[in-house]
Amino acid sequence: MKPNWIAPAQRLKALPPYVFARLDELKARAREQGLDLIDLGMGNPDGLAPRPAIDAAIAAFEQPLHHGYPPFEGTSSFREAIATWYKRRYSVHLDPDSEALPLLGSKEGLTHLALAYVDPGDIVIVPSPSYPAHFRGPLIAGATLHQLQLSAENNWLIDLSVIPEDVARQAKIFYFNYPNNPTTATAPREFFEEIVGFARHYEILLVHDLCYAELAFDGYQPTSLLEISGAKEIGVEFHTLSKTYNMAGWRVGFVVGNSRIIQGLRTLKTNLDYGIFAVIQKAAETALQLPDTYVQEVQERYRSRRDFLISGLAELGWNVPKSKATMYLWIPCPVGMQSTDFALEVLQTTGVVVTPGNAFGEAGEGYVRISLIADRDRLGKSLNRWKNAGIRYQPETALVSAVGDR
Ligand SMILES: Cc1ncc(COP(=O)(O)O)c(C=O)c1O
Structure with missing residues (x-):
């Protein structure tokens, strides 16, 4: 048999590993188990074309x-x-x-x-x-x-x-x-x-x-x-x-x-x-x-989602500046956590999908991206799940103050 029979071309080998693969696998498993996934992973707008x-x-x-x-x-x-x-x-x-x-x-x-x-x-x-x-x-x-x-x-x-x-x-x-x-x-x-x-x-x-x-x-x-x-x-x-x-x-x-x-x-x-x-x-x-009124409506939809999520995240310890554009929030992982680990933990404990920052290159490590592709109802549900699962920006700080409060 030829040594490289049906081996992919070298150009495919040059590509870095596909970070989404494990996430996709877990998403599929969660869906099979009937979990109500809230997918804020891809930049995939919700709703109809005009x-x-x-x-x-x-x-x-x-x-x-x-x-x-x-x-x-x-x-x-x-x-x-x-x-x-x-x-x-x-x-x-x-x-x-x-x-x-x-x-x-x-x-x-x-x-x-x-x-x-x-x-x-x-x-x-x-x-x-x-x-x-x-x-x-x-x-x-x-x-x-x-x-x-x-x-x-x-x-x-x-x-x-x-x-x-x-x-x-x-x-x-x-x-x-x-x-x-x-x-x-x-x-x-x-x-x-x-x-x-x-x-x-x-x-x-x-x-x-x-x-x-x-x-x-x-x-x-x-x-x-x-x-x-x-x-x-x-x-x-x-x-x-x-x-x-x-x-x-x-x-x-x-x-x-x-x-x-x-x-x-x-x-x-x-x-x-x-x-x-x-x-x-x-x-x-x-x-x-x-x-232009069409575009203004779209902008208003994303702006309101941005503001809603930013204020909800503030209650969980994240201080996210208001982005002037795009359909995302880019937030740091809790201290000491890698982006893939954090995204997987969030998925497993809350059913909310976010994208690990390292999918965008090395310098994205330590961050996750949240897409504003759900209505406020679903975004609110995501925030509640995070709260109930104890997902916070700096859990150790929260723990210290909780102990101090007693
Ligand atoms: C910066 C950027 N460029 C291009 C694309 C892909 O767009 P299209 O659907 O036109 O291929 C995306 C999708 O998320 C993007 O964020």
Whole structure:
């Protein structure tokens, strides 16, 4: 028999272990036992896609032309809707033919971009923690990662000054994402100016993931990379309809920016897929045209969940600052606990699923991420279960004061 018969390719071996595996196993077991799981693990929005998007999809279903292969580069009407949305939202002009490309969800594009641009050994700069596709995509492509360890002390903001000169000179791609998953951090516009200057100076392809473009609160408006002068020369920005529009299962997103970079991704994708079902593109273009009141309602929903959970966690000893954006809370584990152990304990004792921070890279150790994907009723139930199970931020402090009170 051949020695490597049916062994996975080396590129799969480069991937770090899948932290969710044990959690998935325990989730399945808990469900089998009839436990009422409250899954706040994934960033998987609850509820329906917007009604007008669903209606547009239903109408599009009736047209035979939508049942064939869609155009590789996406329908022209969806690309035009993307350009119009960009103009409305950021006052940035995009050529819908060359500077916008629909994707089967942004994760697909973020990963394939690495396959289109990274040769084995190329250096890719990526923060830790970060959304897994930002480092798993480059790893599949054979990249050498230069991981920037972010920290709470620096508000999870990237510090460009710690990147060694030789790394900056050799780096090919730099992935980043603000408002950030998992840390919920936001970056000021000056940071975007700084990173664009850095990427232009060192001729690095800048990849910004603006997944949480609209999930912002208290008047905060996230910055688009393309608002920054000169960004289009070196950068692309990824967007998704998964979060704002509750369309995670529909698999639709897009990338905009530098036309040459987008052309490379398009070339790769014409060899991999046939694009997005045209019915879904119709729904997506309808969603992008919704009035601002739709987005305001979504923001209000997440803001109210954020505030509710933050005040409940305060009673359990957590002092969580109000995040300006995203659909998560990022909280430290009780002192001395590793993130996987804490997430497993929470699951086993309360049936509430949270994501261990180390799933997002080494620097996420010591934290867990809670998704705001349940209504206040379910969030309240989660908090009660934590309280009853004695889940607290610093159990030993609580114990000391309980003893002292006697
Ligand atoms: C930062 C970030 N980028 C991309 C995605 C994936 O989005 P999509 O559903 O468009 O693939 C997520 C999902 O959680 C995310 O948090």
